[in-house]
Amino acid sequence: MYKHCSKCKDGWIFNEQTGTATKCDCLKSYQELQKFLLNQSKANIFEHNSSVDDLMLKDKNLLSKIKYYTQNLDNKTSSNSSLYLYGRNNCSKTFTAKSILYDACKKSIDCRFIIMGDLVDMITDAFATEKKNDKIDEYLNCKLLVIDDAFDKAKVTLFKSGYQLPYLDRFIRKRLETYKLNTIFTSNVKIEEIQNNGFSYDIQNLIERNIKLRDGYLEFNDVFVSDEYNIDVKSIWD
Numbered sequence: 001m002y003k004h005c006s007k008c009k010d011g012w013i014f015n016e017q018t019g020t021a022t023k024c025d026c027l028k029s030y031q032e033l034q035k036f037l038l039n040q041s042k043a044n045i046f047e048h049n050s051s052v053d054d055l056m057l058k059d060k061n062l063l064s065k066i067k068y069y070t071q072n073l074d075n076k077t078s079s080n081s082s083l084y085l086y087g088r089n090n091c092s093k094t095f096t097a098k099s100i101l102y103d104a105c106k107k108s109i110d111c112r113f114i115i116m117g118d119l120v121d122m123i124t125d126a127f128a129t130e131k132k133n134d135k136i137d138e139y140l141n142c143k144l145l146v147i148d149d150a151f152d153k154a155k156v157t158l159f160k161s162g163y164q165l166p167y168l169d170r171f172i173r174k175r176l177e178t179y180k181l182n183t184i185f186t187s188n189v190k191i192e193e194i195q196n197n198g199f200s201y202d203i204q205n206l207i208e209r210n211i212k213l214r215d216g217y218l219e220f221n222d223v224f225v226s227d228e229y230n231i232d233v234k235s236i237w238d
Contacts, residue, residue, distance in 0.1 A: 004024065004026055004027070005024065005025075005026040007024060007026070008024035008026065008027070012024060012027070035108065036105055036106060039105035039106075039108060039111075040102070040105050042110075042112070043101050043104070043105055043111045043112055043113055044112060044113040044114065045098045045101050045102060045105070045113050048098040048099070048101070048102055049102070050095070050098075050099050050102060051099055051102050051103050051106070052066060052067055052070040052096075052099045052100060052102075052103050053067070054099065055067075055092075055095075055096060055099055057092065057096075057220075058221075059220075059221060062218055062219075062220070065218060066096060066100070066218070069081070069083065069100070070099075070100050070103050070104075073100075073103070073104055073107060073109055073144065073182070074107050074109060079180045079181065079182065080176075080180040080182075081182055081214075081216065082176060082182055082183045082184065082185075082210060082211050082214075082216050083182075083183075083184045083185070083211065083216045083217075083218060084184075084185045084187065084191060084207065084211045084212065084216055084217045084218065085097060085184065085185065085186045085187070085218050085220060086187055086188070086189070086190055086191070086217065086218070086219050086220065087188065087219060087220030087221060088188055088220075089188055091220040091221065092220060093186040093187075093188075093220050094148050094149075094186050096220075097113070097146045097148065097184050097186050098113065098146070100144075100146070100184065101113055101144065101146055104143075104144050109143050109144055110142045110143045110144070111142055111143060111144040111145065111146075112138065112139050112142045112144075112145050112146070113145075113146045113148065114139060114145070114146070114147060114148065115147075115148045115149050115155075116147050116148065116149055116150045116151070116152075116155070116156050117149065117155055117156045117157060119139065119147060119168075119171070120156055120157070120158075120164050120167070120168055121157075122135070122136055122139075123136055123167045123168065123171050124163070124164045124167045140171060140174060140175065140179075141179070141181070142181070143181060143182065144181070144182045144183075144184070145175065145181065145182070145183050145184070146183075146184045146185075146186065147183065147184070147185050147186070148186045149186065149187070150185040150186060150187040150189070151185075151187050151189045151194045151197050151199055151203075152187060152188060152189050152197060153197045153198040156198075158198045158199075162200070165199060165200045165203065168199075168203065169200060169202055169203050169206065172203065172206060172207075173206055176206065176210040176211075177206075177210065185207070185211075191204065191207050191208055191211070191212050191217060192204070192208075194207060
């Protein structure tokens with residue numbers, strides 16, 4: 001709940017001489033916070049409260065790339081700069097991806113988070129309501145999308161017929177090649193093993209062509225550490 005400070009009245013500072021009113025800093029801060037919280041809710045990361053600046057990884061080169069990418073979300077890497085975060089379970093891939101979204105929310109960048117299993121179920125629902133189709137469009141067209149637990153046959157239910165794969169191929173292809181919208185995948189499956197996990201070669205080739213060959217493949221080998229250090233921000237995106 002908003003409470004005005006001692007300098008204003010209900011968030012406004014009145015000038016009796018000019019007959020004008022200006023918005024107080026306390027009201028501005030409150031409105032910015034509410035806007036940020038709304039952005040977090042839309043992005044599906046409402047419980048996440050860490051930015052990229054809070055990340056501490058042993059791999060300084062990896063961290064510098066993540067920081068550079070995030071700092072330029074609304075500039076140099078604003079489009080056609082997707083990432084594939086690969087590593088074993090519990091090595092901070094998802095936490096890192098959510099931290100990137102956290103900073104994107106601060107910049108009011110339209111972003112979303114979804115687990116690939118949920119995405120596949122959503123886009124292959126033959127009886128989807130108009131409301132669900134609108135939700136699919138939100139994920140398809142948002143400026144930054146994180147697809148978590150990607151291409152893992154243990155976490156994504158695929159039927160033997162493979163009928164879901166063209167839907168997924170079309171969704172990813174539109175984002176990466178047609179709309180050129182930033183997409184971040186987190187996975188414990190290497191890109192070259194996507195096909196072996198039950199997904200099509202076309203999808204694997206799509207990821208290789210649009211992410212790996214553009215140096216967006218980042219491997220996580222370590223978990224968070226408590227040490228702090230200075231980082232020279234240099235990146236493949238320079």
